[in-house]
Amino acid sequence: xxxxxQRIADRQRRIGRRIKHKAEDRDEPMFRAxxxxxxxAERTRAICYGGIGLMHTLARECGLVEAIDRNVELLKFHFPxxxxxxxxNIAYNALTDGRCLEDLExxxxxxxxxxxxxTKRIPDPTTAGDFCRRFKTVExxxxxxxxxxxxxxxxxxxxxxxxxxxxxxxxxGHIVETAGECKQGxxxxxxxxxxxxxxxxxxxxxxxQLRIVNRAGNRPSHEGAAAECDDVIVMLRAAGFRNILLxxxxxxxxxxxxxxxxxxxxxxxxxxxxxPNLVEKADNLEESQ
Numbered sequence: 001x002x003x004x005x006q007r008i009a010d011r012q013r014r015i016g017r018r019i020k021h022k023a024e025d026r027d028e029p030m031f032r033a034x035x036x037x038x039x040x041a042e043r044t045r046a047i048c049y050g051g052i053g054l055m056h057t058l059a060r061e062c063g064l065v066e067a068i069d070r071n072v073e074l075l076k077f078h079f080p081x082x083x084x085x086x087x088x089n090i091a092y093n094a095l096t097d098g099r100c101l102e103d104l105e106x107x108x109x110x111x112x113x114x115x116x117x118x119t120k121r122i123p124d125p126t127t128a129g130d131f132c133r134r135f136k137t138v139e140x141x142x143x144x145x146x147x148x149x150x151x152x153x154x155x156x157x158x159x160x161x162x163x164x165x166x167x168x169x170x171x172x173g174h175i176v177e178t179a180g181e182c183k184q185g186x187x188x189x190x191x192x193x194x195x196x197x198x199x200x201x202x203x204x205x206x207x208x209q210l211r212i213v214n215r216a217g218n219r220p221s222h223e224g225a226a227a228e229c230d231d232v233i234v235m236l237r238a239a240g241f242r243n244i245l246l247x248x249x250x251x252x253x254x255x256x257x258x259x260x261x262x263x264x265x266x267x268x269x270x271x272x273x274x275x276p277n278l279v280e281k282a283d284n285l286e287e288s289q
Contacts, residue, residue: 047112049096056117059088063154067147074134081123086131087144089122101125101132145211149235152208156239167241168204169232171248173197173221187216197221201228204247210235221251229257233266245269 059065068084075083093104096113104125107113114121123131135141156163177195178186188194197219201211211228229246236244246252246261250271261268272278 045112045115047110047116049113049116052092052096052113053116055092055095056088059151062151064088064147064151067150068144071143071147071150072140073143074131074140081127086123086128090128090132092117101128104128153235153239163205164240164242166205166243166245167236168245168247169201169210169229169236170204171199171201171225171229171246171252173199173215173219173251175217185214185216187218189217193217199223199225199228201225201232221249222254225252226254226257229261233264243267 065084065088068087069082072083072087075081081089089104090101093101093107096107098104098107102125104122108122108124135144175189175191175193175195175197177189177193180186181194186194186196189197195217197215197217199211199213199215199221200209202209210232213224213228215223225248233244244266246266246268248268248270250273253270253272258268
């Protein structure tokens with residue numbers, strides 16, 4: 001580690017000297033490359049995703065790998081991949097600029113990428129797609145969510161006491177447009193775009209996503225939000241958060257749930273439609289109120 005730090009410091013000093021501005025009159029452009037030669041080193045291989053090994057170390061140390069294999073049961077046999085291999089394979093593809101499952105083909109042919117993950121091979125796009133289609137029920141999707149929640153709480157448990165003072169849950173829907181009109185569950189949104197309308201619940205203090213629920217593009221923004229909030233509230237209480245705040249726009253002011261949340265000690269900041277009777281009441285209030 002000491003040698004590595006020294007090498008980094010030397011390189012920083014060297015590049016600092018190199019890029020230091022010097023007033024000089026040149027007869028030719030700075031870019032002067034002509035015949036660049038490429039050599040294949042016998043032992044050295046480069047990777048453009050240097051942080052992937054660190055991400056997998058984090059997944060192991062927070063218990064995510066074990067939690068996925070313990071909660072998610074989609075495969076009868078492991079020839080050779082486990083459920084955690086499939087889930088992390090898709091997650092790592094997104095982390096390394098992958099836009100679709102087909103991008104896995106580039107990763108599985110990258111020897112340095114495979115070595116960084118300590119694996120002989122990773123699932124190809126077809127195998128990854130087959131694994132995704134094995135999620136057929138809500139319960140199976142929730143089993144993956146439970147695995148994520150378990151490892152999330154393990155990370156939270158290592159935080160200082162002030163971390164648990166308040167948990168602020170932000171909720172909103174997002175239109176995600178797609179390139180096709182024949183995908184399962186797709187529909188046209190209120191503004192004429194074909195796609196999905198997933199519900200997102202996030203923890204404002206850390207920015208982490210607590211729930212993502214996929215829905216058709218024509219579904220209202222608040223649909224299913226109350227049930228997801230209830231699940232998240234249970235998890236936050238179990239983790240030790242002392243105060244919980246719900247935040248959302250006017251679509252999330254579902255009056256059938258407000259009294260129940262208030263009785264449970266939950267604070268909420270929601271917008272509310274400016275209905276005529278409410279406007280009249282507000283106009284009749286004293287300015288000090």
